[in-house]
Amino acid sequence: MKKKIYAFAVIGLGTANVWAHGFVGDRFFPPTIATDDPFATDELMLPSVSYYKSPAADGSPAVGTTDIGFEFDKEIFPKFALGVAGDFLALKPDGQPATSGFDNITLTAKYQLWQNDKHEAIISLGGEWEIGGSGASRVGADSASTFSPAIYFGKGLGDLPDVLKYARPVAITGSLAEDLPNSADPDSLEWGFALEYNLPYLQAQVKDVGLRGPLKNMIPVVEFAFDTPENRGGGETTGTINPGVLYETPYFQIGVEAIIPVNSGTGHQVGAVVQLQIFLDDICPKWFGHPIFGH
Amino acid sequence: MKKFLRQSLVVVLFIGFQVHARAHAFLDHAEPKVGSMVTNSPAELKVWFTQNLEPAFSTLEVDDAQGHPVDKKDAHLDEGNKMLFIVSLPPLPPGTYTVVWHAVSVDTHKTQGHFEFTIK
Numbered sequence: 058m059k060k061k062i063y064a065f066a067v068i069g070l071g072t073a074n075v076w077a078h079g080f081v082g083d084r085f086f087p088p089t090i091a092t093d094d095p096f097a098t099d100e101l102m103l104p105s106v107s108y109y110k111s112p113a114a115d116g117s118p119a120v121g122t123t124d125i126g127f128e129f130d131k132e133i134f135p136k137f138a139l140g141v142a143g144d145f146l147a148l149k150p151d152g153q154p155a156t157s158g159f160d161n162i163t164l165t166a167k168y169q170l171w172q173n174d175k176h177e178a179i180i181s182l183g184g185e186w187e188i189g190g191s192g193a194s195r196v197g198a199d200s201a202s203t204f205s206p207a208i209y210f211g212k213g214l215g216d217l218p219d220v221l222k223y224a225r226p227v228a229i230t231g232s233l234a235e236d237l238p239n240s241a242d243p244d245s246l247e248w249g250f251a252l253e254y255n256l257p258y259l260q261a262q263v264k265d266v267g268l269r270g271p272l273k274n275m276i277p278v279v280e281f282a283f284d285t286p287e288n289r290g291g292g293e294t295t296g297t298i299n300p301g302v303l304y305e306t307p308y309f310q311i312g313v314e315a316i317i318p319v320n321s322g323t324g325h326q327v328g329a330v331v332q333l334q335i336f337l338d339d340i341c342p343k344w345f346g347h348p349i350f351g352h
Numbered sequence: 353m354k355k356f357l358r359q360s361l362v363v364v365l366f367i368g369f370q371v372h373a374r375a376h377a378f379l380d381h382a383e384p385k386v387g388s389m390v391t392n393s394p395a396e397l398k399v400w401f402t403q404n405l406e407p408a409f410s411t412l413e414v415d416d417a418q419g420h421p422v423d424k425k426d427a428h429l430d431e432g433n434k435m436l437f438i439v440s441l442p443p444l445p446p447g448t449y450t451v452v453w454h455a456v457s458v459d460t461h462k463t464q465g466h467f468e469f470t471i472k
Contacts, residue, residue: 261379264387307375339375
């Protein structure tokens with residue numbers, strides 16, 4: 058599964074509180090960057106920019122990659138959404154000419170299977186289909202498709218007792234996916250989770266500690282994203298740790314994270330990502346925020 | 353590419369700075385404050401939201417520690433500010449009280465929440 062990162066530097070520092078979709082009970086779960094959230098709702102990430110450098114391997118040089126992408130998801134039936142994602146890659150291999158082109162298109166499906174409002178918990182099922190050959194081979198787009206069934210979860214800690222009330226703004230979301238390429242490439246387990254401390258939740262549900270201005274709309278987050286090859290000499294687990302912050306406005310979210318490789322197999326340099334998430338259901342509630350069929 | 357990014361920036365800034373009384377309504381602040389301790393029983397509870405509310409579909413309730421409603425059941429929006437939700441309270445004894453709210457904004461988005469305050 059690829060969680061594409063979308064970025065834009067926007068100076069939209071509204072002072073109003075926040076957000077749109079992704080609710081379980083009192084809890085808002087913000088869209089995360091490196092890992093996928095468990096919600097089957099209308100979403101638009103447009104545009105995005107991230108930069109990271111992959112290490113040299115198997116005789117190939119290290120490659121600096123600028124990734125510009127988008128993702129659009131639409132709720133079709135209640136709690137079931139379909140989506141499409143794409144990326145434009147600009148590659149600069151060390152000592153070689155730069156190249157660019159589109160990566161494979163990815164189609165997604167997700168269904169919210171279960172939730173418990175009182176305990177701020179949710180489980181969803183879904184999957185992705187990376188369409189082989191839909192992108193440019195010069196940027197490494199695979200000619201073979203990859204299917205990735207997945208499970209997603211989310212849990213807020215709003216049900217903690219009073220003695221732990223300052224931990225109630227904490228939430229965790231995560232996903233587990235099995236990448237099954239239709240080729241000789243190794244299968245792999247793609248897994249990760251995000252830990253967040255929701256400052257708007259603190260202010261509104263736990264205690265007004267006097268946060269004002271942009272700070273009261275921020276959600277500090279740390280994401281952990283890993284890929285573990287399972288066969289065919291796929292090698293070691295690789296991954297990143299992404300500390301950052303999400304900033305919420307009534308109509309969009311800006312997320313900024315560092316991309317820190319966990320080992321030499323992942324890379325040696327720290328990258329960065331900025332993500333813009335547009336809340337379609339708040340901008341245009343007539344067309345978004347509800348399923349096409351059913352209610 | 354630069355032209356595309358510039359155009360995208362214009363679009364995003366346009367979206368960000370639109371002044372609409374729409375979108376989901378969230379609790380901005382309250383009196384008594386969320387999680388606060390007060391010395392006197394307040395005559396009313398005030399909750400300011402981030403968007404105008406639909407009063408017919410929004411609720412505001414104050415419960416005691418046993419979960420029994422103790423407010424005067426007259427929750428209403430302020431005449432001059434449709435983001436301000438108010439409910440009157442009788443004199444309350446010392447203790448911890450829970451405020452439970454359900455908000456429906458004017459564009460029908462629903463949100464909910466609860467918080468506590470304590471009377472010494």
